[in-house]
Amino acid sequence: MSISRRKFLGWVSAAGIGSVVGKSALAAGNKHFDGYQESLGVLHDISLCVGCRSCEAACCKVNELPVPDKPFTDTHVLDEERRTTAKAYTVVNKYGVTGKIGPSFRKIQCNHCAEPACSSACFVKAFKKTKTGAVTYDASVCVGCRYCMIACPFEIPAYEYNESFTPRVMKCTMCHPRILKGQLPGCVEVCPMEALTFGKRADLLNIARERIRKYPRKYIDHIYGETEMGGTSWLYLSNVPFSDIGMREDLGVTPAPELTSGALSVVPLVAGLWPVFLMGIYAISKRKEIIFKEELDEAAHSRTKEDI
């Protein structure tokens, strides 16, 4: 068996790159993170929501958002499916579910992921997962790239397109300032059905599990947000299939940063090694030329010798 010089070099370099890349990807990958121990959250019991839009009104008030043209008491707004906007951190949507009497309602807002996609996509660290559980936004560092809007699997962040000079990304803050003051989030405080429960995420999971156990015929045996995208601070219980009320069931359980950290961690390596690699190739080709020249000289020299 004969191995050519070229083949051997190929193997060696492949093994070298392989080991370096493999190791570094793992080393850069997130360590296992279950979210902050004491982090807070909200449990939304979809079976209880009656679509009164009180939460929307309260959200508008506590966050000092512009008051919409149609009043919050107008439930005809629900006839159209809406999403969060720069002027509304939260909206309630109505869904007709086959085989169920009456409509179902679902409140939409930022889910405050344990490991948020928006913050991992943000290169100026404008988004931060705080220990309270809220994902906060710092407009002072934001450059307006809107990568967060693309990254968010729930399509939550909105942008102030009509602000010419100081546009901001707008999304629910879980009433972070209020929480720090010991107050409830605006929407939770006002809900007349108590369809929203505020508390430690760990406690909320227990409450949700207990409800499922106690009312097995009523609830779908799943807590949405317990594992979705690595877990979210907002949790959902429902009496109708989540897919019937517009909730994505294809998100998987991996947090968004983990999906990209492996590939992204190689970037500095590639960026660092690329010049070395190119220089090497350049040097090799240069050396070839030198050898060629030397051999040519030598040949010419010997020839002249022979000739003589």
Place this chain on the structure above:
Amino acid sequence: MKKERYLFRWAGILTISIIALSGTGIYGLSKVLKVSSQPRADVIKIDNMIAFGKLEKAPVEFLHEAHTEALAKKNKDCAACHLTQNKRMFPKFKRIADTDRIEVMDIYHKGCISCHGEMKVAKEKAGPVECEGCHREKIQHLTSRQPIGFDKSLHFRHSEAQENKCELCHHEYDEKAKKLFYVKGKEGTCRYCHKEKTKDNLMSMGLSSHISCIDCHQKNISKSLTTGPVTCSGCHDPAVQQKIKKITPIPRMDRKQPDIVMLKNAPKGIGTDTENTNKMAFVPFDHKAHENYNDTCRVCHHESLKQCNECHALAGMKEGNMVNLEKAMHQVDSTRSCQGCHEAKQNDKNCAGCHVFMGKERVKEDTSCLKCHSAPGVEKKKASNPDDEKTLVKTMLQSRNLVPGTYPENNIPEKVVIKKLSKEYEAVDFPHRKVVNTLVKNIKDNKLAGYFHSQKGSICKGCHHNSPVSTNPPHCGNCHGKPFDAKNPSKPGIIGAYHQQCMGCHKEMGIEKPAGCTECHKKKKN
């Protein structure tokens, strides 16, 4: 030259990957797209060859009624395709049994292609003669075929028409003589023997029912008698099934079943049960009444019509799949068990309003057990002979109070003013007595509900939960305080409690009014 080879290689890789990608995509799509026409009940998938191993070609979609109609135009009847054995027409195509692979394949190929070919020669509209014409990968027709159940109404119409000659359909099988025979009083459902698939000479449910039903209907037609359908859609089209005549009330099906029965441990000689191992009081059971609540006997009994305790003993038996008597009667997620069926009834509109709030507690109240387990227990005086037992069951059933109990009207407040909510809104005038009366009226004719709500005040527990039954129950606000009590996370605050209870109940009962906030409480004028 080198450059050319390089480009060529890249082009090759690209083409292969494009072909691979598009190929899988198009193949996947084509399986669903382009389904023609409305769903029909006569689509038969011919895949009989699967009995002899993997199919070489795609199964054939066969439209039975299209063929019957085409043959009728040529004055041909069923005999054109179906053979007759023992004076009965056989549903398989031109054969009695699936003998071997080549033979069955040849029967189909010869039978189908020759007929299609002849028609083609005669320049008539004919079916395909080439392989791909019949063996198509794509689904061509959607099927709406729905199995037809032989419910009690249909059974009665048949037994009436046949003058109660049960032996015309029901039979037993003699293993030794290899013959069918009839035993009076042992009639059971067909499914007891006839299973999903044919095994040896025991025909599948599908095969045997098609032989029996169609053959009998066919013969009646030849005698010009009114009879049942003989076409696929006649039995299997969901729309046609809706139109089948229903008898009301359906006279009782007679198979010497008891009117009343005492549910108890397994009789002597079955399982390891003895009267000493039976600690719970026996349950008197109104068998006759329950027959009316269900469409078939199979709803409770499995395929066989044996007594429950012949297979479900106290300790569980192999015959009963080790499901013991307790489970057989109480398993909540089973539709066969007493409790499973009774709990499912709580989803009824008239019941769900209250019952939706009642959680499944790990331990049941003693009183709910005693509602059924009311017969004198083993330690007390027991019925010595079957006749005594019957009288005992009868008196016990008769002594049951089936009327929902309430307090006298003057004990039920007519109006309750709910002031707790009067911050943004005015107080609510709650028509308390009207609500109570409606709840009672709704279950007045329901024996099950009546029996379980016969105690005074049990209906009050729908709203006044978690406190002893009384004419003077605690105020809602005595337990429900401010919202989001961290120490009591599952107990809503007073506002949440009212809204959840009132609106939750109205939603479950399908009550649309009052709608919106202001129909219960008026907005305060500032």
